[in-house]
Amino acid sequence: MMWRVVILTSMALVLLACDQRAKREIGSVTVRIAIHRDPIAFLPLRVSQTHGYYQQQQVDVRMSDVSGGSKAIEALLGGSADVAVGSVSDVILLAAQGRRLRCFYVLYTRPLVALAVAPELNGKIRSIADLKGHTVGVSAPGSASHQFLNFQLESAALSPNDVSIVSVGMSNSSIAALEHRHVDAAVLIASAITNFEDRHRDTRFLADTRSPNGAQHAFGSAEFPSLALVAEDAWLQTHADAVRRLVRSVREGMHWMHDSSVEKVREEIPESARMNNADSDYQAIRDAQQVISPDGLMPADAPQRIVHLLASSDSRVKQVDVSQLYTNEFASMK
Numbered sequence: 001m002m003w004r005v006v007i008l009t010s011m012a013l014v015l016l017a018c019d020q021r022a023k024r025e026i027g028s029v030t031v032r033i034a035i036h037r038d039p040i041a042f043l044p045l046r047v048s049q050t051h052g053y054y055q056q057q058q059v060d061v062r063m064s065d066v067s068g069g070s071k072a073i074e075a076l077l078g079g080s081a082d083v084a085v086g087s088v089s090d091v092i093l094l095a096a097q098g099r100r101l102r103c104f105y106v107l108y109t110r111p112l113v114a115l116a117v118a119p120e121l122n123g124k125i126r127s128i129a130d131l132k133g134h135t136v137g138v139s140a141p142g143s144a145s146h147q148f149l150n151f152q153l154e155s156a157a158l159s160p161n162d163v164s165i166v167s168v169g170m171s172n173s174s175i176a177a178l179e180h181r182h183v184d185a186a187v188l189i190a191s192a193i194t195n196f197e198d199r200h201r202d203t204r205f206l207a208d209t210r211s212p213n214g215a216q217h218a219f220g221s222a223e224f225p226s227l228a229l230v231a232e233d234a235w236l237q238t239h240a241d242a243v244r245r246l247v248r249s250v251r252e253g254m255h256w257m258h259d260s261s262v263e264k265v266r267e268e269i270p271e272s273a274r275m276n277n278a279d280s281d282y283q284a285i286r287d288a289q290q291v292i293s294p295d296g297l298m299p300a301d302a303p304q305r306i307v308h309l310l311a312s313s314d315s316r317v318k319q320v321d322v323s324q325l326y327t328n329e330f331a332s333m334k
Helices: 002-027 043-050 069-078 088-096 144-155 171-179 191-199 212-219 233-238 240-259 262-267 278-291 302-310 315-319
Strands: 030-036 060-066 083-087 102-106 113-117 135-138 164-167 185-189 227-231
Touching: 030 069, 043 060, 043 240, 060 069, 069 083, 069 088, 069 227, 083 088, 088 102, 088 144, 088 227, 088 302, 088 315, 102 233, 102 240, 113 144, 113 191, 135 144, 135 171, 144 185, 144 212, 144 302, 171 185, 171 191, 185 191, 191 278, 227 233, 227 240, 233 240, 240 278, 262 278, 302 315
Parallel strands: 030 060, 030 083, 135 164, 135 185
Antiparallel strands: 083 227, 102 227, 113 185
């Protein structure tokens, strides 16, 4: 009888050890994410970290800050990140150059961008056509903000060669470039729009996609998926379980940000990154809440609309098979 007890006890200990080992292995999966620095636009991913959503899914997420979306894509292609938070437009442009990545979770249904005029020139530059011969700032050459500018210029019967392009970065650096007249106009992104608007109450944007009407005017559609989680196909295939757990975690963060009060959301922003005026932060948060994707899915007709915009920057995109550049497999799961 005693030997049976010994055997059963030993088996139980082995099974317990295997179970603990399996849990350690699940928890040891690391996902490196390159993310750029806007304090509000990327808050859902940070909320998922501070609220323990990654930990609940037993995925170890390590985020690295970069200076812009194109830099996040560079980190992904260079191997220092597994996942990038990048624009769908960047993924399409890369495909036109023979480099294929895949979007697997859409964060926002349209971009939060605005084309602002330097305060000194407010009233002198009244339309996009008036930008001819002027210097215009974008976050970085070839970035999504640069692509947006090119499309707006073409829509106004101008060529990208009709303006001088300067890199001004994002957030405070883009605002400083306008205020110190380093540029005559600039494409502002997310919270920088509200911050600039708060500092210059009489400002007038030449384009502003924060509202459905503004997006319709700028893009020809109120729905224009912008930022997404992006990875290489091979990594998605070999790390499918980690991707599923990552998506569940990010979805929780997205829902929390969408459903929480602006006061609660602001508390999640590091104090050093908050605007001086709390109301400006609140408005920027409301803007972001309006465009958070409810399900992370890519609408089937959306990539082709983005191709139309990008054709003004690179005609090769017309030949891209956009169906190969995204998957709804992970976003559609429970």
